[in-house]
Amino acid sequence: MMRYDLVVIGSGPSGRRAAVQAAKLGKSVLVIEKGRRVGGVSVHTGTIPSKTLRETVLNLTGWRERGFYGLAYRVKKDIEAGDLMARLHKTLEHEVETLDHQFARNRVEVMRGLASFVDPHRIEVQAEAGESRTLEADRIIIAVGTRPLRPSHIPFNGDTVVDSDEIVELKTLPRSITVVGGGVIGVEYATIFSALDVRVTLVEPRNGLLDFVDRELVDDFVHQLRDHGLNFRLGSKVETIQFEGEQPVAILEGGRRVRSEMLLFTAGRVGATDTLNLAACGLAADTRGRLEVNQQTFQTAVPHIYATGDVIGFPSLASTSLEQGRIAACHACGQPLPPAPAFFPYGIYSVPEISTVGMSEEDLRKAGTPYECGIARFRETSRGHIMGLNGGLLKMIFSMETRRLLGVHIVGEGATELVHIGQAVLNLGGTLDYFIDNTFNYPTLAEAYKIAALDAWNRLTPRSEAVAEVTVATP
Numbered sequence: 001m002m003r004y005d006l007v008v009i010g011s012g013p014s015g016r017r018a019a020v021q022a023a024k025l026g027k028s029v030l031v032i033e034k035g036r037r038v039g040g041v042s043v044h045t046g047t048i049p050s051k052t053l054r055e056t057v058l059n060l061t062g063w064r065e066r067g068f069y070g071l072a073y074r075v076k077k078d079i080e081a082g083d084l085m086a087r088l089h090k091t092l093e094h095e096v097e098t099l100d101h102q103f104a105r106n107r108v109e110v111m112r113g114l115a116s117f118v119d120p121h122r123i124e125v126q127a128e129a130g131e132s133r134t135l136e137a138d139r140i141i142i143a144v145g146t147r148p149l150r151p152s153h154i155p156f157n158g159d160t161v162v163d164s165d166e167i168v169e170l171k172t173l174p175r176s177i178t179v180v181g182g183g184v185i186g187v188e189y190a191t192i193f194s195a196l197d198v199r200v201t202l203v204e205p206r207n208g209l210l211d212f213v214d215r216e217l218v219d220d221f222v223h224q225l226r227d228h229g230l231n232f233r234l235g236s237k238v239e240t241i242q243f244e245g246e247q248p249v250a251i252l253e254g255g256r257r258v259r260s261e262m263l264l265f266t267a268g269r270v271g272a273t274d275t276l277n278l279a280a281c282g283l284a285a286d287t288r289g290r291l292e293v294n295q296q297t298f299q300t301a302v303p304h305i306y307a308t309g310d311v312i313g314f315p316s317l318a319s320t321s322l323e324q325g326r327i328a329a330c331h332a333c334g335q336p337l338p339p340a341p342a343f344f345p346y347g348i349y350s351v352p353e354i355s356t357v358g359m360s361e362e363d364l365r366k367a368g369t370p371y372e373c374g375i376a377r378f379r380e381t382s383r384g385h386i387m388g389l390n391g392g393l394l395k396m397i398f399s400m401e402t403r404r405l406l407g408v409h410i411v412g413e414g415a416t417e418l419v420h421i422g423q424a425v426l427n428l429g430g431t432l433d434y435f436i437d438n439t440f441n442y443p444t445l446a447e448a449y450k451i452a453a454l455d456a457w458n459r460l461t462p463r464s465e466a467v468a469e470v471t472v473a474t475p
């Protein structure tokens with residue numbers, strides 16, 4: 001029987017990072033992947049496909065140039081599904097190739113097939129052709145991720161009623177789409193289709209969107225989207241879906257009907273643990289297929305078995321999954337790491353994009369922490385003028401007592417990149433003075449940090465003190 005120091009089930013972000021980390025520490029490592037190719041949800045149906053589609057849409061529609069050339073500006077007039085797919089397939093090919101190469105040069109073995117437990121140390125791998133093999137492992141990492149929630153009353157047909165896996169294989173571009181579920185996936189796809197001038201209705205049972213994001217940002221975001229014609233049906237739950245001819249009609253609570261050419265169902269995901277035969281290793285998943293772990297080490301209740309990535313639930317990001325994989329692998333190899341810093345960034349690749357790190361005003365009010373905000377609009381920066389930006393907002397929140405940075409919230413072009421400046425200052429314990437004292441490249445969107453900091457400084461520093469400081473600093 002084959003024996004490995006570490007067996008990783010699943011080749012998504014957490015599995016791949018764990019496997020390479022353990023191999024670098026000199027361990028024999030096997031990755032088992034049931035999919036045709038390595039990469040997981042992240043590469044094949046989730047992060048990379050949705051972000052590539054977004055980039056293609058922004059490029060072909062000329063979205064970024066419309067501030068200058070007007071709303072009618074297009075780089076390509078009649079955009080078809082084929083235009084979107086071409087770039088997608090090229091990008092995915094490149095991602096898989098990079099990953100295959102990474103495994104090969106680190107001597108990580110990959111076995112194709114469906115893994116399930118025989119006992120706490122033995123795993124059976126069932127290949128597609130039917131043959132099976134059993135292997136043994138000292139340590140095991142379960143990194144099986146999630147799959148879309150597909151309730152039995154939703155008539156998925158892979159064509160006009162689809163989930164977020166199927167939308168990446170779009171055959172024709174609909175003229176109208178209903179997106180059911182206003183979580184991150186729903187919001188990203190709704191805004192991507194809206195940028196393509198598809199008529200979009202977003203249905204969400206809660207009264208607001210993205211409740212973990214600072215309200216001021218969400219309000220600005222929703223205002224921009226309504227302006228662009230996106231319809232919101234907030235506070236409405238989809239009960240059933242019927243068809244009028246070929247077209248799906250979402251029937252909302254209270255009987256309201258929303259008809260469109262296509263319906264995208266994005267009302268959550270479930271852990272892919274049902275085929276693992278968890279009982280054989282002494283574990284059990286919750287009702288959503290997720291596993292509980294020690295949040296510092298990622299060990300499950302069975303100490304030599306770890307679980308990382310989306311299968312352990314919040315925050316379910318590729319970015320955090322990668323880090324969880326690394327921490328779990330180091331622990332499994334006897335080289336434990338300190339836990340990840342408390343604040344990680346959240347990037348929402350909607351159009352416009354949103355990114356946030358640290359605490360929101362709502363969090364701080366709940367905690368009773370006195371704070372002050374500083375705000376900059378991208379249109380106040382010269383770089384924003386050059387780029388023709390009309391929207392975009394950066395907000396920083398500082399402690400009134402210590403002047404420490406507590407949160408950074410950005411909506412607009414480049415938000416997911418810009419946030420890392422704030423993240424560094426936040427996790428290094430920096431204060432408002434970092435932004436006041438340092439020089440920023442000009443013209444850049446990063447200058448918004450300076451402008452927002454000066455805005456906060458004007459409010460935090462009594463005017464007489466502020467003038468005195470400026471007088472002293474002047475040569």
Ligand SMILES: Cc1cc2nc3c(=O)[nH]c(=O)nc-3n(C[C@H](O)[C@H](O)[C@H](O)COP(=O)(O)OP(=O)(O)OC[C@H]3O[C@@H](n4cnc5c(N)ncnc54)[C@H](O)[C@@H]3O)c2cc1C
Nearest residue numbers: 010012014034040041042046115145309310316317318319
């Ligand atoms: C539409 C969409 C967009 C997203 N966008 C972003 C984003 O912009 N940024 C971000 O940070 N995150 C994003 N995410 C989340 C991100 O994709 C996930 O957090 C990440 O993929 C989770 O990684 P993972 O390690 O849990 O494994 P996954 O990527 O979920 O992969 C798990 C792998 O395990 C395999 N597997 C499952 N069961 C078995 C078994 N029994 N035997 C063998 N193999 C098995 C599966 O085939 C799969 O390949 C997005 C997700 C979706 C759905």
Ligand SMILES: NC(=O)c1ccc[n+]([C@@H]2O[C@H](COP(=O)([O-])OP(=O)(O)OC[C@H]3O[C@@H](n4cnc5c(N)ncnc54)[C@H](O)[C@@H]3O)[C@@H](O)[C@H]2O)c1
Nearest residue numbers: 181182183184185186204205237238267268316347348349
């Ligand atoms: N940019 C990113 O980082 C990114 C992008 C996409 C996904 N993800 C991750 O993927 C995970 C899954 O995302 P998701 O959006 O599928 O799930 P989610 O659970 O975040 O959102 C599902 C939404 O569907 C709504 N809903 C539930 N039942 C409904 C019904 N009957 N009718 C209408 N709406 C209904 C819920 O209220 C909820 O808002 C998230 O946890 C997220 O972290 C991250």
